[in-house]
Amino acid sequence: MTVQIERPPSGTADVRKGDGAGPGGPGPRTASRAGALAPYLLLLPACVATVLLLGWPLLKDFLLSFQNLNMTQLIQHVTEWNGIDNYKEALTSEDFWRVTLRSILFTAVNVALIMVLGTLVGLLLARLGRRMRVTLMIGLVLAWAMPVIAATTVYQWLFAQRFGVVNWVLDRLGWHAMADYSWTSSQMSTFFVIVVLIVWQSIPFVAINLYAATTTIPAELYEAAALDGAGAWRSFTTVTLPFLRPFLYATTFLEIIWVFKAFVQVFAINGGGPDRLTEILPVYAYVEGVGNQHYGMGAAIAVLTILILLGLTAHYLRIVLKQEEDEL
Amino acid sequence: MKRKLIAAIGIAGMMVSIAACGGDNGDGGGKAKDGYAGQTLTVWVMDGSSPDKWQKDVAAAFEAKTKAKVKFEIQQWNGIQQKLTTALSEENPPDVFEIGNTQTPAYAKTGGLADLADLKASIGADWTESLNKSAVYEGKQYAAPWYFANRVVLYNKKIWAEAGIKDVPRTRDEFYDALKRIGEKTDAEPIYLPGQNWYHFVGLVIGEGGELVRKEGDKYVSNLDDPKVAAAMETYKKFQALSKAPKDKDEATPQQGEVFAKGKVGAIIGMGWEAGIAVKANPKLEKDIGYFTIPGATADKPEGVFLGGSNLAVAAGSKKQELAKEFLKIALSDEFEGRLAEENGVIPNKESLQSHLKGNPAAEAAAPAAAGGGTTPLIPEWAAVENEPNPIKAYMTAVLNGKSPAEAAKQVEGEFNKRLAQKQ
Numbered sequence: 001m002t003v004q005i006e007r008p009p010s011g012t013a014d015v016r017k018g019d020g021a022g023p024g025g026p027g028p029r030t031a032s033r034a035g036a037l038a039p040y041l042l043l044l045p046a047c048v049a050t051v052l053l054l055g056w057p058l059l060k061d062f063l064l065s066f067q068n069l070n071m072t073q074l075i076q077h078v079t080e081w082n083g084i085d086n087y088k089e090a091l092t093s094e095d096f097w098r099v100t101l102r103s104i105l106f107t108a109v110n111v112a113l114i115m116v117l118g119t120l121v122g123l124l125l126a127r128l129g130r131r132m133r134v135t136l137m138i139g140l141v142l143a144w145a146m147p148v149i150a151a152t153t154v155y156q157w158l159f160a161q162r163f164g165v166v167n168w169v170l171d172r173l174g175w176h177a178m179a180d181y182s183w184t185s186s187q188m189s190t191f192f193v194i195v196v197l198i199v200w201q202s203i204p205f206v207a208i209n210l211y212a213a214t215t216t217i218p219a220e221l222y223e224a225a226a227l228d229g230a231g232a233w234r235s236f237t238t239v240t241l242p243f244l245r246p247f248l249y250a251t252t253f254l255e256i257i258w259v260f261k262a263f264v265q266v267f268a269i270n271g272g273g274p275d276r277l278t279e280i281l282p283v284y285a286y287v288e289g290v291g292n293q294h295y296g297m298g299a300a301i302a303v304l305t306i307l308i309l310l311g312l313t314a315h316y317l318r319i320v321l322k323q324e325e326d327e328l
Numbered sequence: 329m330k331r332k333l334i335a336a337i338g339i340a341g342m343m344v345s346i347a348a349c350g351g352d353n354g355d356g357g358g359k360a361k362d363g364y365a366g367q368t369l370t371v372w373v374m375d376g377s378s379p380d381k382w383q384k385d386v387a388a389a390f391e392a393k394t395k396a397k398v399k400f401e402i403q404q405w406n407g408i409q410q411k412l413t414t415a416l417s418e419e420n421p422p423d424v425f426e427i428g429n430t431q432t433p434a435y436a437k438t439g440g441l442a443d444l445a446d447l448k449a450s451i452g453a454d455w456t457e458s459l460n461k462s463a464v465y466e467g468k469q470y471a472a473p474w475y476f477a478n479r480v481v482l483y484n485k486k487i488w489a490e491a492g493i494k495d496v497p498r499t500r501d502e503f504y505d506a507l508k509r510i511g512e513k514t515d516a517e518p519i520y521l522p523g524q525n526w527y528h529f530v531g532l533v534i535g536e537g538g539e540l541v542r543k544e545g546d547k548y549v550s551n552l553d554d555p556k557v558a559a560a561m562e563t564y565k566k567f568q569a570l571s572k573a574p575k576d577k578d579e580a581t582p583q584q585g586e587v588f589a590k591g592k593v594g595a596i597i598g599m600g601w602e603a604g605i606a607v608k609a610n611p612k613l614e615k616d617i618g619y620f621t622i623p624g625a626t627a628d629k630p631e632g633v634f635l636g637g638s639n640l641a642v643a644a645g646s647k648k649q650e651l652a653k654e655f656l657k658i659a660l661s662d663e664f665e666g667r668l669a670e671e672n673g674v675i676p677n678k679e680s681l682q683s684h685l686k687g688n689p690a691a692e693a694a695a696p697a698a699a700g701g702g703t704t705p706l707i708p709e710w711a712a713v714e715n716e717p718n719p720i721k722a723y724m725t726a727v728l729n730g731k732s733p734a735e736a737a738k739q740v741e742g743e744f745n746k747r748l749a750q751k752q
Contacts, residue, residue, distance in 0.1 A: 070750075071413050071434065071435075071438045071440075072437065072438040072439065074413060074414075074417045075413065075416045075417045075438045075439060075440040075644075075645075076438070076439050076440075077417065161574050162572065162574070180572065182574055182575070182576065184576060185574075185575065185576050185725075185729065271716060271717060272717070273576070273717055274576055274722070274725065275717070275722050275725075275726070275739070275740075276717055276743075287716075287717070290410055291410065291715050291716055291717075292712060292715050292747070292750065293409070293410065293413055293712070293715070294750070
């Protein structure tokens with residue numbers, strides 16, 4: 001691991017040098033003040049956008065969650081505060097906990113599949129020759145660039161009961177029972193379609209990310225490992241994996257967030273059906289809040305969803321933050 | 329020279345601002361000298377409920393009378409309640425909108441609908457009493473009855489002839505046998521009946537003399553465990569077994585009219601105007617479409633039907649109340665109400681206009697069943713039941729997938745009762 005010493009001086013060193021010259025130096029004060037303000041000015045647009053587009057709705061949602069807001073109240077613009085009633089009702093209902101458990105399992109299955117398959121595709125990219133790599137890359141980027149609703153619609157067609165390609169192919173291959181199979185008729189088959197869709201949509205991100213990570217591994221390390229007698233598996237675990245670890249953490253972290261709030265795919269494929277058996281937390285919040293027109297209740301479930309997501313990702317968040325500290 | 333130019337510009341500027349003031353007056357909703365010129369009334373109508381030509385002619389008559397324009401916006405039934413609630417809460421709601429009769433009491437209760445007492449007094453004296461019932465909530469007139477309709481059997485004459493069936497069936501058993509024969513003699517699908525055509529199911533329940541809800545104390549609860557409801561569901565199941573349509577979809581996904589248009593389906597159970605959807609998709613089919621009353625258990629009494637209908641309401645938040653009422657006076661006038669009955673084959677809001685149905689085969693097929701028709705309970709609590717995922721649809725799919733009606737009733741009871749008891 002001595003190689004790390006050879007890393008070129010990072011950008012932070014330059015910045016520090018500049019900072020050091022600031023207060024002690026004889027340079028004009030105005031210039032240095034403008035220089036000190038510059039980072040904040042540069043941050044401003046992003047902060048304003050975040051506050052307007054995320055902070056404000058979040059605050060509104062939080063306020064709504066303490067209100068009894070149904071059709072009547074919404075149409076007449078009356079505000080009826082009802083304290084923590086919505087939370088009490090949500091947290092004491094069996095449905096909420098069942099949906100929460102389902103959401104966690106759903107996220108776990110999806111993220112595990114995405115990470116394993118995505119990593120394999122990423123490593124494949126690193127090994128492929130130039131032409132094949134570009135071809136695969138284009139395929140991945142196209143899958144990644146496809147708008148979510150468009151992809152979901154295509155999957156609906158693929159898995160349609162009477163005219164879907166999947167049933168037709170299965171039938172042609174000799175599995176005739178599948179000729180008129182209704183994929184949306186049971187909980188597991190609906191989940192199967194959704195999982196295939198979500199994994200397919202997410203693999204490109206993980207694969208390209210990890211491929212990028214592998215390009216930062218110096219080739220000398222593999223030579224050194226080979227000289228020490230390491231086989232393919234050994235050099236993977238001792239050289240590749242340590243380099244990829246921060247990337248794996250970061251992408252897992254992002255994938256958990258994305259899958260957990262995968263509202264569009266789940267809702268568009270079957271509306272959370274059959275019999276509300278494929279509702280995950282965001283869909284549950286929508287059906288209770290907007291569908292049943294209990295907007296206050298929906299807001300409370302949304303707040304709880306955010307808290308649960310924070311709880312799930314807290315561990316990863318800490319690791320990622322810690323790693324960034326280590327890097328510095 | 330320069331001064332003159334400045335003066336000219338000044339005068340021109342003043343004229344423009346005066347003109348602008350005039351424009352403002354027109355937009356502000358007050359009645360200016362030349363009527364309501366410059367204003368536009370937004371009207372929401374449901375997909376298929378009024379023909380394009382009817383809309384165009386109403387708009388022309390409206391413009392001739394008031395100088396204002398009208399913009400029709402077509403809405404879909406699925407998800408309409410959420411859309412309507414949001415729209416009514418906004419600054420600029422649709423001024424006039426079509427609203428289903430079973431949904432009207434709930435919206436009347438929310439205060440989103442304007443009181444139309446004066447309209448009822450001026451044009452509604454002879455609205456049919458039973459049809460007006462859903463528009464009245466706690467003694468006040470919150471909407472105007474527009475049209476009513478019940479389902480019929482639309483059939484493909486060519487396929488029926490191919491199967492060698494000469495007479496239209498008069499009883500449920502004859503109907504079943506005819507469909508079976510089509511299945512055996514032709515390569516067509518005898519009937520396209522998706523598992524969640526719940527309006528037809530409600531009709532069957534009405535035919536059995538059953539009720540979907542019952543009152544327990546002062547609240548309504550599910551009555552799906554009633555043997556009469558179970559009997560209706562068994563009938564539905566028997567006919568659904570003849571169809572390859574999905575058991576977990578309703579008649580709008582995909583539009584059954586479009587499936588029927590392909591010419592490979594013997595019959596569908598639908599509204600008369602759904603023939604229009606089919607003809608639009610496949611004009612060649614027009615001469616092959618026939619209609620007959622849904623046959624009941626015996627030849628002397630047609631099947632029970634759901635009396636679907638729509639009211640026209642004015643948004644309480646609309647800033648063009650007067651103009652909206654002007655529109656209703658034209659749209660609901662004997663001329664246009666009569667034409668709607670004629671063109672769409674729907675039951676008009678006055679008995680005196682029913683002569684317009686003569687010669688419309690769909691309407692003539694629908695009429696005999698209307699007397700034995702009914703609606704879902706006209707209570708404000710009902711609207712919540714129709715929100716997706718509708719527990720009655722879930723009940724139907726459960727039975728069609730092999731559960732006994734009693735088990736299925738038990739399965740959806742919790743959700744059904746929750747919706748009936750939900751806070752308003």
